[in-house]
Amino acid sequence: MNRLVNRPLDQTNRHTLAAVTLSIALSIAIAPLHAPLHAQPSAAPVDLIITNARIYTVDDSRPVVSALAVRGGRVAFVGDARGAMALRGAQTRVIDLGGRTVIPGMVDAHGHVAGLGDALAIVDLVGSTSVEDVVARVVAKFDGKSAGQWIAGRGWDQNRWGDTRFPAHDKLSAALPNNPVILTRVDGHAIFVNKQAMALAGITAATKDPEGGQIIRDAAGNPSGVFVDNAMALVRRVVPAQTRDEVKANVVAAIADAQHWGLTGAHDAGASEQVLDIYEELGRTDEMRFRMYAMISGGRTESAMLDRLIAKGPRSALYGGTLWIRSIKLYADGAMGSRGAALLDPYSDDAKNNGLLVSDPAFLKAISLKALKTGFQLNTHAIGDRGNRATLDAFEAALKEVPVADHRFRIEHAQILNYADIPRFAQLGVIPSMQASHQTSDMYWVGSRLGVHRLPGAYAWRSLLNTGVVIPNGSDFPVEYVNPLISFHSAISRQDANEFPAGGWYPEQVMTREEALKSMTIWPAYAAFQENELGSLTPGKYADFTVLDQDIMRVPTSLVLKTRVVSTWVGGKAVYEAK
């Protein structure tokens, strides 16, 4: 495979500059005196011309055009067909898009790439309707796997079945007699395993329940196949760790899946040292046809691993502009669904529980200082209002000691904010990196967790935008579906796919379509220090774009989710084309 972009930016600029200088010199030498010196030099032919399209450039100087041209992996021209065709040469590929829609390549500003790869590799049990359905799905995906290999799955929820008791292992054991099977419940708090898995783990009727865990048993006291909370470790400890080859295969599959959904890049919200190494390998071998903005997974305490990666310094646009390693990911608190998000006041449905800070505020400040001193960006997960305040406090204290003008520190999620903290993002220059699809996934139950009085500060996009910040959008895949148009739809409607609730949930917080488009293109680019390289279809930037079968800027809101990706282009090359 060819490298996406053969010429780094500085080289391209040098060539262009040289051509312009040469052309000016020639025109002075041979043209009549009245010839304007600013006449366009006859540029080299372009590689690709797109015509007959409705192209949203996300560039305010020319917001909508009908044609674009690509040279050397970068946008060479935007405008009309006549202007584009003037750049045509013998080798130029010309594509008439038949009126289809083009937008700059969508970038998911918060996803988990290896996590998506893992999710794609295991059996998807979300929505399964019975234990028989679970067994059938496992058999369908893994029949023929060699004996002894572990089989994993995730997503079952017995509360959705006709029989809501925990399942028993006998059918699963009978269907897969030669492989150990481990199937994680939808919430991650229980596993369902077969006889072979229990045998390998040495589990018998005599095995005692560990503290904080439960082995579900039948009437005779035998383990029935389900292990809850801390009991899960009794089986998990014998599951072999993934090999590097397996991790790499999953990463490659995740990138392909993202491209399929129209993404040309992603911000990986916490990559391990091994995954970073795999990204570098994919970059070196020209297999990374994607803009990967990888955040280093910083852990919960100071670590030699983090220091090792920081010591390499911030690195941008590696391997032909396919990999950036210049940011660190931390966690301030947990998540709302499990009441782990840290709140200033207790949960409305759990009066003694304020959630928890998972990192010591002193650690958040220490890493903030380290990042400011070394030129790294710091992106901290914070969901509850107390988690967000603790993070803003840590950032503020660190910035007071080490003032850096253009740090672009981010809070990932920024979901529940105390009103007093909303203006602090703009004041401190902190970017709220939010996932619009979380709002439409959580709205059914978040009111009972928070009480009505806190909801005006929840998913408060408009309140934040009004202070002057930008909001890079994402999905948090594989927590939510990869399809970026789900977050686009949520952003403009605050409604689910069935247009619930009528009028939208706290509709005063919606984004306009123009803002929602920016939240998937130029704002993620800004949040990754890439706005001069990507995020809009502007001459000189990478030719990353997505072709859609309908116009998401004009179709009724109810039709947005029916949009299909026709093709995805990175550096002027198709990385996905619908059949």
Ligand SMILES: [Zn+2]
């Ligand atoms: Zn995440």
